[in-house]
Amino acid sequence: MMQVSEHQLDKRGIGTNTVVKHGEGWVVTQYHFDIENLPKPGDEINLITEASGYNRFFEYRDFMFDDKDGNRLVTVRSEWVLFDLQKRKMLPTDEKLMANLEVPLLKKLPRFPRLRALKSYDHKRQYRVRYDDLDTNHHLTNSHYFNWFIDMLDRDFMKKFMVQAIDIKFNKEVRYSQMPYSCMTLKKEDNQYKSYHAIEDEKGKDQAVCELTWRKI
Structure with a gap:
């Protein structure tokens, strides 16, 4: 997944190597996976990704895994932030960067499950x-x-x-x-x-x- 998204970002001149030069990095904050089936060794699959939207602080990216006949195997939604590597804190969304990726500004945020740690674990x-x-x-x-x-x-x-x-x-x-x-x-x-x-x-x-x-x- 990371390789496929990196190829897309590199083509637009905003891959990891580029943003690192500005002291920044992409950091994922949340994932949701739906798994219909898993590929077996030797299977040919297609990995598809698209930057699906952004708001003031978060960027959203979807991933899809299809088999060679086009059947959906796995669907993934993800939430990302730009990160200041020196100050170790998140940065506001770079609107010029999002425009370069042709990513829409979202009025309504994608909903992810609210995850909370248990009070204790077994x-x-x-x-x-x-x-x-x-x-x-x-x-x-x-x-x-x-x-x-x-x-x-x-x-x-x-x-x-x-x-x-x-x-x-x-x-x-x-x-x-x-x-x-x-x-x-x-x-x-x-x-x-x-x-x-x-x-x-x-x-x-x-x-x-x-x-x-x-x-x-």
Whole structure:
């Protein structure tokens, strides 16, 4: 997903390498995934992306995964901000940059589920952020959050169930050498399993919150 969006941004001259020269970076704040099916090794798929809109502080981007016959496999909605890499804070939307991408100004914001950390979790495991875990903004790259969430579930569960929906909100960056905890509670609700996750710092403050909905394979 990141590669495809980066190709689009590069063509408009506003990719990661360009914005970094201005001391800025793209940072995702929230994702919502709907997963109909997953591609198998050797399958050919098409990845489609479009910058779907913006407002004063947020930019929105959609992703679609289709198989070679055009059947939709995965749909993703995402929310982004521009980030000041020196001051470590979000920036207002660059309207000239959005005009360059031909992105519409939104009067009504896309709705994402409101995610809140649980008061306590049934399972916790501590990890260390390594140098190889970092992205271009020098904080923990997105894929490692999912690795740490999935690592909390046992093998027997993973062999019987697959993810149907993902909601994740990034509240605070996780940085090099920090030792956060991956937290999880698994619940069965209306004949469906949901796992509730958080990444907590060493003081117990949540840095990311996630909910995974599972279906039987």
